[in-house]
Amino acid sequence: MTMSSPSPLNPGTHPWRFTWETFPHIPTLRLYLFQSSTPTPTPTSVSNLSASFQTDRSLLFVSLSYQNDDTVRLEIPVPKVLIEPDKEIQCIVRSDHVEIKLSLVLPVDHPVVLQYRASIGFNGDENAVPISLNDDLKSLSSGDVDLYCKSCSTKLTKQPLRHIVQMPSLNWRDVAENWFGNCCCSFGAAAEDLATQYLNSFNVSSEIGLLNSASITISKDSLHGYPQNLASKEPSLDVLNTNHANPEVPILDYCNCSHDDAQGPEGVAPTSEKQDLNHTTSNCDVSHGPDRYDERSIYFGGGFVHSEANMSKDVEWSEFCCEMCLSPLGSYPCQKDIGNAGTIDGGVRLFKCYISTSTPVGGPGDAFRYYTVQNLFSNLLLESAEDEVSFRTVVKDLKSRKPLLQLVLLNSKAWYFSGTCIENQAVEPNCLVELRPVVKVLFSDCSDASEADIRLVENWSTKYHAEEVYMMTREMEELKNDLSFGKQSMPFSCSFMQGMHLSLLNLHGF
Structure with missing residues (x-):
């Protein structure tokens, strides 16, 4: 791909873009000042570059001169951080921008800085708290949750969800094996029995929502707008029993133990990625194919981002949209090559960025209001x-x-903020810059x-x-x-x- 030349600095009336940048634990605030578009590709020299900070207005005043042109003055709003007043402001001219460095008393993520921002009434700090699955669970813990389309506020659920359950991560079984062992000679068989009971709790039902980092899985029967002609069709059991972590491996799993006396509880076998499929010692041969049926929600995942490990050649994904405004809401897994067979596991994944948990959409009671x-x-x-x-x-x-x-x-x-200013024009009063x-x-x-x-x-x-x-x-x-x-x-x-x-x-x- 052929790239255009760097944009030079040129005078004019079009906007200048400014971008503030800082990093945790580093007491430096850096400003990039540049023109986003220029009429000519000819580089222009800059002279008389200077900057001064006005504390009471939180403004940085920058002046510079072009060759054979008058001085240009820019006003740039500064984030609410603790700037060191006695330190010199560094100004550097680059090929296509001006770089300015301000020294901070404390890094932007220091607790004292966060407390200072709150004390001066800068109430945007709640947005600096990471979105969190634990916070979602806490917000939805009371149950009786209805879901709405974020675009048109249409109610999506036929009845409230009374229980919200956290889904495990896709690698939860590997973590469990690290704790309990994966061989039937040790505690592994008992751990597998516990894992099976754990999986059985993830059945999709009309009153339960399965929550993960990006979506909430609910029963197709709980949703307005799920096509009834699809809901009545049942996919084949072959697809339901697919091992989605590795579609090429048959359902029958074998212990890779070489001991003749190795034997776990009847009907229970440990799972391991290093299983020897040719190992057929009768004492170790046990199948947990029936348990796979209950695992399918976990294998199919949350539907937003799919890893290679939980992809299956037998499954494709269909988009689920709002029946009123046709905006996207999520997706559901279907059996491949037989047309619209409906959701394989009975669940539809609704993405948090497209739904709301209350009305008005985006209000304080909406647990998903900040998601994109x-x-x-x-x-x-x-x-x-x-x-x-x-x-x-x-x-x-x-x-x-x-x-x-x-x-x-x-x-x-990194912490950033980007905006625009105009040459020789004042910044709007009370212009707040929030580092994000x-x-x-x-x-x-x-x-x-x-x-x-x-x-x-x-x-x-x-x-x-x-x-x-x-x-x-x-x-x-x-x-x-x-x-x-x-x-x-x-x-x-x-x-x-x-x-x-x-x-x-x-x-x-x-």
């Missing part, structure tokens, strides 16, 4: 990349399985990639052990739009590296 496609994806991305300095992801289309996005996680703990937690990523849009480019993406994924995830088309398009918008927050010279664009994704709710 952007911050749902960001939080899931961080869950996968926990404890990693840099993490690579390829996002693929759920239906075509083609790569649509390459992502590299750069920083998960964001995720910094590099991205490349592969939507229009040729077959040769797709092979390059696949090779990149293999070389760097990138995680491959899958999303439905509508959410994917919204995510790409957010990434494209986010890259406008930085000057060109800072926003393109390694052949990819730098962008910002909101991490918290706003």
